Amino acid sequence: MAAIFQGIGAAAAVAALPPAEKFHSQSPRFLSARKGSLFVVRSDGRPSLGSSPRSRGAQRLITNAVAAKADASVTSTASKPGHELLLFEALREGLEEEMDRDPRVCVMGEDVGHYGGSYKVTKGLATKYGDLRVLDTPIAENSFTGMGIGAAMTGLRPIIEGMNMGFLLLAFNQISNNCGMLHYTSGGQFKIPVVIRGPGGVGRQLGAEHSQRLESYFQSIPGIQMVACSTPYNAKGLMKAAIRSENPVILFEHVLLYNLKERIPDEEYVLSLEEAEMVRPGEHVTILTYSRMRYHVMQAAKTLVNKGYDPEVIDIRSLKPFDLYTIGNSVKKTHRVLIVEECMRTGGIGASLTAAITENFIDYLDAPIVCLSSQDVPTPYAGTLEEWTVVQPAQIVTAVEQLCQ
Amino acid sequence: MALSTSFRSNLIKPLTALTALSSTQHLRRPFSSSADDSTVLTIETSVPFVGHKCEPPSRNVETTPKELLGFFHDMALMRRMEIASDSLYKSKLIRGFCHLYDGQEAVAIGMEAAITKKDCIITAYRDHCIYLGRGGTLVECFSELMGRQAGCSKGKGGSMHFYKKDSGFYGGHGIVGAQVPLGCGLAFAQKYSKDETVTFAMYGDGAANQGQLFEALNMAALLDLPAILVCENNHYGMGTAEWRAAKSPAYYKRGDYVPGLKVDGMDALAVKQACRFAKEHALKNGPIILEMDTYRYHGHSMSDPGSTYRTRDEISGVRQERDPIERIRKLILSHELSTEAELKSIEKKIRSEVDDAIAQAKESSMPEPSELFTNVYVKGFGIEVAGADRKEVRGVLP
Numbered sequence: 092m093a094a095i096f097q098g099i100g101a102a103a104a105v106a107a108l109p110p111a112e113k114f115h116s117q118s119p120r121f122l123s124a125r126k127g128s129l130f131v132v133r134s135d136g137r138p139s140l141g142s143s144p145r146s147r148g149a150q151r152l153i154t155n156a157v158a159a160k161a162d163a164s165v166t167s168t169a170s171k172p173g174h175e176l177l178l179f180e181a182l183r184e185g186l187e188e189e190m191d192r193d194p195r196v197c198v199m200g201e202d203v204g205h206y207g208g209s210y211k212v213t214k215g216l217a218t219k220y221g222d223l224r225v226l227d228t229p230i231a232e233n234s235f236t237g238m239g240i241g242a243a244m245t246g247l248r249p250i251i252e253g254m255n256m257g258f259l260l261l262a263f264n265q266i267s268n269n270c271g272m273l274h275y276t277s278g279g280q281f282k283i284p285v286v287i288r289g290p291g292g293v294g295r296q297l298g299a300e301h302s303q304r305l306e307s308y309f310q311s312i313p314g315i316q317m318v319a320c321s322t323p324y325n326a327k328g329l330m331k332a333a334i335r336s337e338n339p340v341i342l343f344e345h346v347l348l349y350n351l352k353e354r355i356p357d358e359e360y361v362l363s364l365e366e367a368e369m370v371r372p373g374e375h376v377t378i379l380t381y382s383r384m385r386y387h388v389m390q391a392a393k394t395l396v397n398k399g400y401d402p403e404v405i406d407i408r409s410l411k412p413f414d415l416y417t418i419g420n421s422v423k424k425t426h427r428v429l430i431v432e433e434c435m436r437t438g439g440i441g442a443s444l445t446a447a448i449t450e451n452f453i454d455y456l457d458a459p460i461v462c463l464s465s466q467d468v469p470t471p472y473a474g475t476l477e478e479w480t481v482v483q484p485a486q487i488v489t490a491v492e493q494l495c496q
Numbered sequence: 497m498a499l500s501t502s503f504r505s506n507l508i509k510p511l512t513a514l515t516a517l518s519s520t521q522h523l524r525r526p527f528s529s530s531a532d533d534s535t536v537l538t539i540e541t542s543v544p545f546v547g548h549k550c551e552p553p554s555r556n557v558e559t560t561p562k563e564l565l566g567f568f569h570d571m572a573l574m575r576r577m578e579i580a581s582d583s584l585y586k587s588k589l590i591r592g593f594c595h596l597y598d599g600q601e602a603v604a605i606g607m608e609a610a611i612t613k614k615d616c617i618i619t620a621y622r623d624h625c626i627y628l629g630r631g632g633t634l635v636e637c638f639s640e641l642m643g644r645q646a647g648c649s650k651g652k653g654g655s656m657h658f659y660k661k662d663s664g665f666y667g668g669h670g671i672v673g674a675q676v677p678l679g680c681g682l683a684f685a686q687k688y689s690k691d692e693t694v695t696f697a698m699y700g701d702g703a704a705n706q707g708q709l710f711e712a713l714n715m716a717a718l719l720d721l722p723a724i725l726v727c728e729n730n731h732y733g734m735g736t737a738e739w740r741a742a743k744s745p746a747y748y749k750r751g752d753y754v755p756g757l758k759v760d761g762m763d764a765l766a767v768k769q770a771c772r773f774a775k776e777h778a779l780k781n782g783p784i785i786l787e788m789d790t791y792r793y794h795g796h797s798m799s800d801p802g803s804t805y806r807t808r809d810e811i812s813g814v815r816q817e818r819d820p821i822e823r824i825r826k827l828i829l830s831h832e833l834s835t836e837a838e839l840k841s842i843e844k845k846i847r848s849e850v851d852d853a854i855a856q857a858k859e860s861s862m863p864e865p866s867e868l869f870t871n872v873y874v875k876g877f878g879i880e881v882a883g884a885d886r887k888e889v890r891g892v893l894p
Contacts, residue, residue: 241681
């Protein structure tokens with residue numbers, strides 16, 4: 092898994108690293124001339140280190156995600172052990188670091204304070220920061236989302252937690268009209284630096300109303316950014332980036348991913364909100380996915396590799412806007428695209444992604460884009476039915492085989 | 497309206513002795529004479545306050561001649577602006593929705609008199625006059641209404657989206673009731689930063705039936721937020737009279753555990769007293785509801801004639817008996833703070849000021865096509881976007 096760092100003065104670090112350990116497409120002088128520089132360090136020890144042309148181009152946009160403590164700390168990431176934790180703990184770590192760093196960051200949601208959060212993401216924070224900063228709200232999504240947005244208009248940076256993303260449907264008006272559009276309708280006077288986060292997606296037999304994928308509903312709201320985390324590493328990085336962003340960000344977590352364990356670096360890092368993650372480079376087909384479906388895809392990838400295919404797996408992470416740069420480079424290489432998502436077929440992220448890729452990269456495609464998504468049905472309670480509504484690894488294998496004929 | 501004895505004693509003072517002369521017509525005194533600034537007038541409001549779970553404030557309001565003349569000027573300006581907007585709308589220079597505030601000016605003026613620019617005001621779509629009261633200029637108002645660059649939201653907001661961040665005016669919202677949770681958020685931030693300021697979250701009698709209002713009120717009361725919910729009760733939620741929409745039209749009582757105060761919203765001095773009282777209360781004890789009994793002469797918006805659900809007699813009756821500007825005019829004349837002719841000349845000056853502002857606003861240009869894509873995100877990431885046909889207008893999100 093590639094880790095992406097942004098560091099000021101990384102030029103020094105770049106020079107210090109042995110060439111095999113990293114790659115970059117910019118000369119050190121170019122790097123140091125820029126305000127924020129970007130380079131990629133592989134931490135998974137893959138044999139193709141240092142020789143891949145798959146580097147981030149010089150033309151890539153540098154977003155203003157704040158620099159992590161770069162230099163020496165970055166160089167030793169690959170070798171430093173870091174610490175192991177679960178995804179919800181990674182989210183909490185990111186949240187805590189940001190609350191320490193900026194006193195304007197506060198949390199509000201149902202049972203986030205004394206109870207510690209229904210998925211333990213905010214455990215212990217209320218004792219540390221107090222009841223006003225980690226606010227237990229009544230069950231009133233519409234108004235506490237509105238309250239968070241109003242507070243953000245004055246300069247606070249609230250993180251609004253929906254206990255389940257589905258409950259945020261009640262706050263749709265506030266999210267769409269006030270959160271997304273106030274910056275525009277006020278002619279730029281107000282910034283709304285909120286983070287709206289919560290678990291969504293299909294769980295284990297939670298029923299139709301608690302298995303909703305709100306990314307498909309929110310995706311056309313102008314003015315918001317959407318990201319989906321899938322590993323403890325990117326959960327922490329995206330949480331920090333979302334909090335530091337001046338735009339409203341909706342961070343989609345997944346109910347079934349909270350107990351994933353991974354080793355993450357000790358030193359501080361902030362990921363870019365608009366970048367996709369290259370999970371597994373390949374040559375034959377580009378598989379685009381996000382959140383929980385990433386794991387189904389990786390499972391399918393094992394089978395595919397045994398069968399002789401070489402899929403390239405990209406976790407798109409940024410649902411709005413799409414990282415068309417990474418995706419485009421991949422399409423130009425493999426010429427075949429498979430999208431695997433958990434949204435429903437109609438109007439989901441996959442549908443928009445299909446349209447975006449077709450519009451921009453039609454000349455590079457050798458076959459129509461295949462989009463595997465959940466069925467257009469309410470998620471049933473029965474376990475077998477629920478399995479059939481969500482994309483399974485076997486279906487991904489079949490789709491790749493058909494695509495690569 | 498009773499003249500207090502303190503005023504009578506002031507008449508004897510040599511500085512103000514001249515004003516005691518009955519034949520005031522030929523006095524050439526400038527209307528904002530500095531000699532009057534020290535005078536304190538105590539006026540009794542014509543309608544008493546009614547309290548719910550609180551002691552209502554006194555009916556006697558202190559004011560100065562300067563303040564009264566200021567009220568007259570500002571309210572006349574607001575009235576003139578709204579009438580001018582009416583004709584601009586009819587000549588199709590203002591499009592879409594235009595909700596006019598004439599008749600309700602006393603609420604905006606009285607509130608401003610009681611608070612500072614550090615206190616926040618948030619309201620719904622009937623926001624032109626509140627924007628003006630918060631320090632906005634006529635040119636910015638008219639430009640925004642006509643969708644020009646010089647508008648307060650660069651022409652991208654329109655009538656329902658006036659904002660002025662530097663003087664604590666948070667808009668300007670189109671969805672009924674959605675501004676009240678935002679207002680509680682402003683109050684939350686004020687409490688968080690320990691500012692000792694308050695937020696006035698304004699809404700109408702129609703919005704008073706929104707659930708999010710009660711949700712927000714519950715949270716404000718739980719957290720003791722310095723939020724003052726102001727219900728501008730003009731008795732009609734568009735075409736529906738209050739008794740047809742609310743089982744209990746006593747909006748000041750609907751807070752239940754939250755204290756409330758019913759105020760004569762056509763009396764600027766009563767509004768000022770109530771807002772001052774509310775600010776003190778909110779800083780100590782948390783939220784309070786103010787119900788301003790007011791009236792709008794126009795319909796709900798320019799597309800509503802305003803006479804299908806109420807009689808013309810009712811409208812003209814209110815205009816004769818309770819008009820806020822006439823009330824202040826009578827006060828000024830009876831206390832001999834100015835003359836009929838001077839007040840008329842103020843109105844004339846205002847009329848020409850408004851005409852000038854309209855002319856200036858008309859000269860301002862429409863926004864550039866590239867403005868379509870600005871202010872969508874803050875410090876964006878350069879996405880390429882295109883206009884509707886994807887050929888003509890192309891831009892990069894800044």
